[in-house]
Amino acid sequence: MTTGLTKYDRRMYAVMNRRDGRPLYATAARRRAVVCAHIALTAIGAAAPVTTALTESMWPLFVLFGALLPWCLATGVINGATRGLLELRGRALDERQLRERDRVLARAHRVTTLLLLAAVLGAFAAGGFADVRMGVLLTPVLFGVLVVHALMPLWVAGLTVRDEPDEE
Amino acid sequence: MSEQVHNRLAVVRAERKVSRQQLAEAVGAHYQTVGYIERGQYNPSLDLALRIAEYFALPVEALFSLEPFSPLTDEVYGRKRR
Numbered sequence: 001m002t003t004g005l006t007k008y009d010r011r012m013y014a015v016m017n018r019r020d021g022r023p024l025y026a027t028a029a030r031r032r033a034v035v036c037a038h039i040a041l042t043a044i045g046a047a048a049p050v051t052t053a054l055t056e057s058m059w060p061l062f063v064l065f066g067a068l069l070p071w072c073l074a075t076g077v078i079n080g081a082t083r084g085l086l087e088l089r090g091r092a093l094d095e096r097q098l099r100e101r102d103r104v105l106a107r108a109h110r111v112t113t114l115l116l117l118a119a120v121l122g123a124f125a126a127g128g129f130a131d132v133r134m135g136v137l138l139t140p141v142l143f144g145v146l147v148v149h150a151l152m153p154l155w156v157a158g159l160t161v162r163d164e165p166d167e168e
Numbered sequence: 169m170s171e172q173v174h175n176r177l178a179v180v181r182a183e184r185k186v187s188r189q190q191l192a193e194a195v196g197a198h199y200q201t202v203g204y205i206e207r208g209q210y211n212p213s214l215d216l217a218l219r220i221a222e223y224f225a226l227p228v229e230a231l232f233s234l235e236p237f238s239p240l241t242d243e244v245y246g247r248k249r250r
Binding site for chain 1: 188196197198200201202203204206207209210212213215216
């Protein structure tokens with residue numbers, strides 16, 4: 001695993017395996033709370049630029065900046081909980097981690113596919129029943145789907161990671 | 169499909185006074201992986217099992233088995249019959 005690692009790989013490996021934040025993700029309940037907070041912050045962050053574009057008001061951007069720091073913190077906690085499962089290159093992971101990453105990506109793909117289906121049906125329903133123009137929906141729906149597609153593996157990884165083996 | 173592979177890795181590791189981190193570094197695995205193997209939550213590949221056995225200079229069947237291991241004291245001294 002550690003053969004052929006670049007300086008960057010070693011640095012990232014050390015960062016992802018720091019144990020400083022361990023109390024934040026020691027139990028499944030805490031990991032769930034962090035992932036839920038991350039999802040909420042992502043929703044706020046994704047809604048802000050869309051709201052700005054639609055209403056031409058600036059205040060949502062301040063909300064976005066306010067949510068950015070806790071979002072980064074929550075991302076770091078999830079990455080710490082997974083030991084960089086999605087951040088490290090394949091050569092910095094061992095066989096179990098590679099298998100777990102494959103499992104996480106497959107599960108995230110399935111969930112994203114269902115959400116995409118829901119988004120398409122929702123957009124059609126809004127266009128058909130609520131008389132909303134499809135052109136208006138296109139940008140926010142595509143943006144939302146892109147964000148969810150990018151972050152779903154992180155959320156799945158954070159929710160499925162197992163408890164750390166007991167201390168020796 | 170995945171069958172439980174039993175192991176006595178924790179016992180051997182404690183006996184040899186090797187930490188999870190030391191073993192993990194020696195066999196090219198993450199220290200958590202060693203912990204998950206010991207807890208029976210992950211079955212190592214043949215490659216990793218052989219590397220662990222080689223590290224301890226033991227045959228692989230001394231560390232891993234499809235059948236549960238009997239206690240080492242039973243194997244060494246035999247079970248006392250009353």
